Amino acid sequence: MSNIEKLINNTNIKLTTARVAILELFTNASKPLSYEDIKSKLAMDKATFYRNITKFEEENLVTSFESNDKKRYFEIQKNPHAHFICSACSKIECLKQQSIHLEGYKIENIIIKGLCPDCNI
Amino acid sequence: MSNIEKLINNTNIKLTTARVAILELFTNASKPLSYEDIKSKLAMDKATFYRNITKFEEENLVTSFESNDKKRYFEIQKNPHAHFICSACSKIECLKQQSIHLEGYKIENIIIKGLCPDCNI
DNA sequence: CTCTATGCAAAAACTTTGCAGGGAT
DNA sequence: ATCCCTGCAAAGTTTTTGCATAGAG
Numbered sequence: 001m002s003n004i005e006k007l008i009n010n011t012n013i014k015l016t017t018a019r020v021a022i023l024e025l026f027t028n029a030s031k032p033l034s035y036e037d038i039k040s041k042l043a044m045d046k047a048t049f050y051r052n053i054t055k056f057e058e059e060n061l062v063t064s065f066e067s068n069d070k071k072r073y074f075e076i077q078k079n080p081h082a083h084f085i086c087s088a089c090s091k092i093e094c095l096k097q098q099s100i101h102l103e104g105y106k107i108e109n110i111i112i113k114g115l116c117p118d119c120n121i
Numbered sequence: 122m123s124n125i126e127k128l129i130n131n132t133n134i135k136l137t138t139a140r141v142a143i144l145e146l147f148t149n150a151s152k153p154l155s156y157e158d159i160k161s162k163l164a165m166d167k168a169t170f171y172r173n174i175t176k177f178e179e180e181n182l183v184t185s186f187e188s189n190d191k192k193r194y195f196e197i198q199k200n201p202h203a204h205f206i207c208s209a210c211s212k213i214e215c216l217k218q219q220s221i222h223l224e225g226y227k228i229e230n231i232i233i234k235g236l237c238p239d240c241n242i
Numbered sequence: 243c244t245c246t247a248t249g250c251a252a253a254a255a256c257t258t259t260g261c262a263g264g265g266a267t
Numbered sequence: 268a269t270c271c272c273t274g275c276a277a278a279g280t281t282t283t284t285g286c287a288t289a290g291a292g
Contacts, residue, residue: 015292016247018247036281045250047249048249050281050282050283051247054283066187066191070257084226087229100233102216105205105236106241110232111233114229114230115226115227135266135272137266139273157256166273167274169273172272
């Protein structure tokens with residue numbers, strides 16, 4: 001059984017080919033992916049994609065955030081790190097985890113908006 | 122001339138009653154507001170609101186971010202600070218500016234997602 | 243066999259655009 | 268007088284839901 005299959009079997013949701021396919025894409029991606037990124041690579045209905053994403057988030061396998069291009073971006077919940085979104089070019093970069101501690105809170109994701117070096121001129 | 126009127130006159134956009142009304146609401150608000158928050162208080166068409174928001178962001182009077190309730194939230198660009206969005210209850214809190222420095226970047230906004238103390242049980 | 247997942251189509255929610263009329267300088 | 272702004276209606280985009288069929292355990 002592959003690592004991804006184990007990941008799913010450790011949850012309360014069923015192991016299906018659609019779910020394995022989504023998690024494989026996320027595992028191999030170097031950055032967060034939107035549904036638009038996914039649909040070119042996976043012949044899967046959007047309803048299936050979004051319903052599975054909801055399940056993944058409930059099971060804490062995946063995190064997401066909204067970018068300023070109005071899309072949600074998803075990624076595997078491992079090696080938590082911060083994200084930079086450029087408000088000029090909408091590029092998304094992964095940053096090393098910024099050490100933020102908030103007493104009593106559980107931090108799942110950090111999104112920093114601003115101008116990337118290319119646009120900050 | 123009020124402070125808000127001066128603010129607008131320092132930009133390249135015209136001083137209109139709609140624009141003053143929006144900025145007054147943001148000035149008096151203790152937290153970021155969505156269009157839904159605005160429309161109950163302002164008899165203004167959504168097209169006007171969104172077109173003005175676009176201008177405000179171009180003029181750096183206003184910043185925005187997307188929450189996990191699928192709405193954009195807006196606020197006056199002053200006293201920059203971070204925001205916490207609870208992924209369980211969607212509550213938005215303003216936090217004191219977290220000291221993040223990224224060489225070469227311009228940081229405009231920081232959004233931290235996770236569980237607030239009420240939901241982190 | 244039973245319960246959950248999937249695909250299709252339609253709906254929902256938020257935001258943007260076209261166009262004609264109104265307001266600011 | 269000119270150019271920008273506004274409201275209304277319609278369209279656009281992303282995400283969600285209903286329902287019948289297919290698939291997993």
